[in-house]
Amino acid sequence: MIAFLQNIGRTSLAFLAAIGRIALFTAAAIRWTFVPPFYLRQLGRQIVDIGYFSLPVVGLTTLFSGMVLALQSYTGFARFSAEDTVATVVVLSVTRELGPVLAGLMVAGRIGASMAAEIGTMRVTDQIDALDTLSTRPMQYLVAPRIVAGTICLPFLVLVGDLIGVFGGYLVGVYRLGFNPSVYLSRTLEFLEFSDVTLGLIKAAVFGFLIALMGCYHGYHSGRGAEGVGRATTNAVVSSSILILIANYLVTALFFG
Amino acid sequence: MSSKAKTSASTVTTPKIVMSGVTKSFGDKQVLRGIDIEVAAEESLAIIGTSGCGKSVTLKCLLGLLRADGGSIKVDGKEMIHAGRHQLEAMRRRFGMTFQFGALFDSLPIWENVTFRLRQQQAMTRQQARDLAAETITQLGLAAHVIDQYPAELSGGMQKRVALARAIADKPEILLFDEPTSGLDPITGGVIDRLILDSVRRLGATALTISHDMASVRRIADKVAMVHNGVIIWCGPAAEMDDTGIPEVHQFVHGLADGPLTLAAQAEARGD
Ligand SMILES: Nc1ncnc2c1ncn2[C@@H]1O[C@H](COP(=O)(O)OP(=O)(O)O)[C@@H](O)[C@H]1O
Ligand SMILES: [Mg+2]
Numbered sequence: 001m002i003a004f005l006q007n008i009g010r011t012s013l014a015f016l017a018a019i020g021r022i023a024l025f026t027a028a029a030i031r032w033t034f035v036p037p038f039y040l041r042q043l044g045r046q047i048v049d050i051g052y053f054s055l056p057v058v059g060l061t062t063l064f065s066g067m068v069l070a071l072q073s074y075t076g077f078a079r080f081s082a083e084d085t086v087a088t089v090v091v092l093s094v095t096r097e098l099g100p101v102l103a104g105l106m107v108a109g110r111i112g113a114s115m116a117a118e119i120g121t122m123r124v125t126d127q128i129d130a131l132d133t134l135s136t137r138p139m140q141y142l143v144a145p146r147i148v149a150g151t152i153c154l155p156f157l158v159l160v161g162d163l164i165g166v167f168g169g170y171l172v173g174v175y176r177l178g179f180n181p182s183v184y185l186s187r188t189l190e191f192l193e194f195s196d197v198t199l200g201l202i203k204a205a206v207f208g209f210l211i212a213l214m215g216c217y218h219g220y221h222s223g224r225g226a227e228g229v230g231r232a233t234t235n236a237v238v239s240s241s242i243l244i245l246i247a248n249y250l251v252t253a254l255f256f257g
Numbered sequence: 258m259s260s261k262a263k264t265s266a267s268t269v270t271t272p273k274i275v276m277s278g279v280t281k282s283f284g285d286k287q288v289l290r291g292i293d294i295e296v297a298a299e300e301s302l303a304i305i306g307t308s309g310c311g312k313s314v315t316l317k318c319l320l321g322l323l324r325a326d327g328g329s330i331k332v333d334g335k336e337m338i339h340a341g342r343h344q345l346e347a348m349r350r351r352f353g354m355t356f357q358f359g360a361l362f363d364s365l366p367i368w369e370n371v372t373f374r375l376r377q378q379q380a381m382t383r384q385q386a387r388d389l390a391a392e393t394i395t396q397l398g399l400a401a402h403v404i405d406q407y408p409a410e411l412s413g414g415m416q417k418r419v420a421l422a423r424a425i426a427d428k429p430e431i432l433l434f435d436e437p438t439s440g441l442d443p444i445t446g447g448v449i450d451r452l453i454l455d456s457v458r459r460l461g462a463t464a465l466t467i468s469h470d471m472a473s474v475r476r477i478a479d480k481v482a483m484v485h486n487g488v489i490i491w492c493g494p495a496a497e498m499d500d501t502g503i504p505e506v507h508q509f510v511h512g513l514a515d516g517p518l519t520l521a522a523q524a525e526a527r528g529d
């Protein structure tokens with residue numbers, strides 16, 4: 001019984017300590033983002049890596065999601081003769097919800113993992129210590145560029161993803177469900193509001209920030225050896241995916257109504 | 258010129274580096290139990306000791322890369338153990354360090370690795386940086402064209418030499434070398450020993466070198482310190498290393514299989 005309570009106590013303490021460390025890391029990361037020197041070449045590399053090389057993954061994911069969404073909502077709405085709403089449902093779901101969340105989760109897998117692995121490897125091979133020794137703050141050189149790049153690239157990726165997702169819905173709507181192309185398009189735009197898109201993009205920026213933060217945090221605090229890096233990578237993906245889903249609810253609730 | 262005069266004046270009074278009673282634990286494993294090291298300016302100290310006894314941790318504590326739990330670390334008489342970020346950053350600028358496994362930046366070509374700190378601190382054209390990198394690595398017996406390769410393309414020994422080039426490229430006052438010659442052939446080892454000696458004798462640097470290679474220790478060190486169980490069990494002039502009367506030092510220096518230092522005891526001290 002005592003051992004059990006001790007265990008609970010220890011786990012909660014460890015959890016609180018981890019929250020504290022993440023909070024400190026976040027504060028430091030944000031602070032150093034605004035202090036020169038700015039490593040623009042590092043930033044450029046991250047932007048290419050996150051923004052450009054994630055395009056295929058995000059594009060394929062949203063394309064097929066838009067397509068399946070059109071089929072599924074048709075099935076549902078046909079039951080009360082509201083098939084006409086398919087285009088509207090597709091565009092609203094994609095821009096408000098599916099685009100940001102799916103892109104966020106896919107990028108968390110791709111970028112969160114690679115950041116944690118890269119920074120974790122630098123940690124275990126003393127490259128981070130070498131940076132400190134060579135008068136370069138790892139927070140500025142490694143972390144800040146990744147966080148800035150994550151935050152600005154995700155909205156861009158999501159915007160592209162939205163277009164592709166809606167296009168996927170259009171393909172299914174027109175070629176499979178037999179909608180008239182121009183009717184489908186006008187229905188797509190008819191009820192879409194600017195705020196639907198901006199909500200999605202705000203979400204995307206938050207997700208991008210969280211992905212980069214978790215990738216950097218877990219890499220930076222990676223345990224020793226290849227095993228430590230492996231664990232850091234897994235933790236980065238899992239924690240950023242969960243945080244994305246939580247933040248998704250919070251941002252939606254904040255802008256609801 | 259005046260700074261040079263000032264350093265030599267202060268050598269009389271304060272040693273360059275004084276670590277006393279430095280302790281460091283990881284979790285409940287105490288690695289350093291009170292390290293005492295004193296190095297005078299322009300002196301070369303070798304640190305020896307069995308693997309896993311805490312030599313690398315000692316150097317990392319000195320640079321503040323790991324925070325020591327207690328004790329005192331003075332550089333030029335200035336207490337650094339609780340130093341803030343600014344003080345630490347200013348102090349580190351005077352140090353050059355090579356890490357045990359090189360720690361070259363994988364994402365940068367060799368020339369950018371070698372001139373990394375210089376290019377942060379002074380405006381330098383690409384060509385100047387490349388020339389300087391080529392000059393520094395050729396001193397260490399590497400071909401000049403290596404500057405355009407990436408660390409992963411080099412052998413372990415070559416990486417080690419590049420790391421050394423990176424540490425000395427801007428001629429820091431204090432040099433820390435963590436096993437600079439391990440894994441190298443004897444001739445390259447000799448070249449590196451000469452470079453360390455040169456830095457100390459000609460450029461007036463102060464050097465702390467971790468080494469397992471007793472021949473190299475004899476060549477480069479004025480003074481030798483042996484770490485065992487988290488403390489310095491012997492420290493004295495290199496010439497007196499052979500007859501200290503301490504069984505652990507005797508066994509280590511002569512590389513004897515039998516003696517107080519057993520592999521089992523080492524494993525236990527490391528906690529594995
Ligand atoms: N960052 C760390 N976290 C936990 N233990 C460490 C860390 N760095 C070193 N140690 C432990 O400290 C001991 C001394 O390591 P080290 O100084 O690298 O030995 P060596 O004398 O061979 O250089 C070893 O047992 C090692 O496992
Ligand atoms: Mg070591």
